[in-house]
Amino acid sequence: MAGYRITESYEDLRKQVRAFAAEIVRPLVPIMERDREVRHDLAKAIARQGWTSATVDPEYEGLGLGHYAKTVILEELARENGAAAAIAQAGIIPTGALVHFGTDEQKNTWLPAIAAGDCLPAIDVTEPGTGGDVLAMRSRGERVDERTYVLNGRKVCVGNSHVATLHLVVVRTAEGSGGLTAFLVEADRPGISCPAHVPFLGLNGFSCGEVALTDCRVPVANRVGEEGDGLLVAHAASILYGRPNLAALSLGLQQAAWEGVAERVKDERLRVHQTIQQRIGDIHRRLITSRVVLYDAVNRLDNGLACDEELIAAKLEVVKAAETTTREALNVHGAREGLFVDHPAERRFRDAHCIEFPAGTSDFQRYRLSLEALGRRNRPLSERFATPRQRAEVPA
Ligand SMILES: Cc1cc2nc3c(=O)[nH]c(=O)nc-3n(C[C@H](O)[C@H](O)[C@H](O)COP(=O)(O)OP(=O)(O)OC[C@H]3O[C@@H](n4cnc5c(N)ncnc54)[C@H](O)[C@@H]3O)c2cc1C
Structure with a gap:
């Protein structure tokens, strides 16, 4: 049954992504912030990791890890940098569409190329x-x-x-x-x-x-x-991949924002304020609930359960939480740190807002949820397209 789970293998995967992010992504961030140009080198490096094929079956040379593992990957990339995670997630959405709608010939041609990092789709x-x-x-x-x-x-x-x-x-x-x-x-x-x-x-x-x-x-x-x-292709890709991907980015940004705040409040002069303590409590609450909501939804997806509403709600909830947390983090950092363009808190605040739009704005998620709640349902896309899978195996 669905549920939030932490296993050693997922934690190993998390460490792998974290190491890549620290070594390859981190040194590029100041340059990306300064130049605001497209980083072809970073896109290639991410594609080469094979993460775009996280949910692609090994039959097509994909990693075959499932949605839960894919969420770990995106969360960890976003913890380091939103743009790096955005590159990976934007490639994962069309890859998912190919898995579900591609002909054998299309799958045999493109999925192994995506897995090898020779192809990055949009x-x-x-x-x-x-x-x-x-x-x-x-x-x-x-x-x-x-x-x-x-x-x-x-x-x-x-x-x-x-x-x-x-x-x-x-x-x-x-x-x-x-x-x-x-x-x-x-x-x-x-x-x-x-x-x-x-x-x-x-x-x-x-x-x-x-x-x-x-x-x-x-x-x-x-x-x-x-x-x-075409409408079905776009909707399925957006619900099954886009929504949880973008929620994963928002979760990673929240995690990073919290870590930044934790560092800042080592300053005793700040910690004593009740307002700061209240903010920390709220940041922590949003992080915990976001994690539970998102990982529960993708776990359902991996288990072949109907979960369109959970995926939509996860996007809505986690994106909103990230917008609020990254803004509150700016307050805790204070103007001296938070407002300057070379400070990560400021970057996360901007990145978190960008994630509101892809796969539908929060208004749009609420609209979709209202349709579901009012009973205007089609057969859930998650039930129709998800491959049931038990606990995914993560390679050493
Ligand atoms: C970082 C990023 C990555 C993206 N990646 C892709 C991508 O890979 N491929 C791609 O095709 N597109 C992509 N997009 C575009 C994204 O899908 C659109 O921005 C999104 O669909 C919303 O469209 P819009 O911004 O034109 O707003 P609109 O849909 O025009 O909405 C304008 C306003 O009306 C409100 N609104 C619209 N419809 C409703 C409704 N039914 N109920 C209530 N309110 C509503 C919205 O909330 C918003 O406030 C990306 C966007 C961003 C920012």
Whole structure:
């Protein structure tokens, strides 16, 4: 049954990721914060770890560790740096979609390449005029002959936009809710391009940018699922992978924020204040409840239990907690430390806010939960697509 569990093997995995983060990510953080440019080297280093394939079966050379282990990986990366974790999570979402919707040929071609770090994928759904409302998208795919589609349109806020070697693009091939279709588009295929990278509020080093499709010819063999499956592909990827991934990032940021606060309040002059003690109590409470809510949800997923609502609630809860905790941490650090751009507390505060948007804003999560609560349910995607698995084995 589902439940929050800590095992030695997960803790070993945690140590492995922590060591990578300290050795490879940490030295890059000041440079990423200063330059605000896309870090291709970091994306490659993360891809090479194989973590993007954490939930991919060993049959396709994936790690086969499951969602719980994947959560440990993302939490630990985010504890060090939000951008590093964002790179990994943005690759995990389309990988998950390929696992559930790809043809044998697509899986045999791409999943081993992802596992080896030779391919880092992105999922391209959002458009200038549509975020949460996926059905409002305007990018189009037109079948021009027996073997070819031509794609045209503009995607924005695509995670890993500038570092991905493969894009899972969802476009409109017909009108209505059954009119979206997903395609694999290799980044070097003529007709797909990325305009100059524009940094935003946080997650410096991560590319979350625009992808343009201009008469991009794509073979029918690159279609993922059937024509009309695009909405399901996008929703399943977002619920089963996006929501828990982003909650894991928010958990890692909270953990790091707490550690920063703990260090700061070693100063006796601060600890004596009741207001500081109250804040510490709240930060600790949010960290504990976030951990329980998230790990319980992914454990359910690993066990093949219906848990769409738990995954949505986990995203809502943990993201909100991270936003509050990183803001409170700034207060505890005080202006002398917290407000300066080279202090990690300030970076975490910005990063935590960026995580509110992907896989749907908190408003959108509440809306989705209200639909579930009011009984407007379809068969849960978690039940439909999750592979039951018992305790995942983590390699030494
Ligand atoms: C760090 C980051 C990574 C991202 N990664 C990807 C990616 O890999 N691929 C991709 O395709 N996109 C990605 N996105 C885009 C992301 O999915 C969108 O930002 C998200 O869907 C919300 O869309 P929006 O920002 O356009 O807001 P909108 O959906 O336009 O919402 C605007 C406002 O209306 C509110 N609102 C909208 N709908 C509802 C509703 N039904 N109920 C209540 N309130 C509502 C929102 O809360 C918000 O306040 C990423 C974004 C960020 C910031």
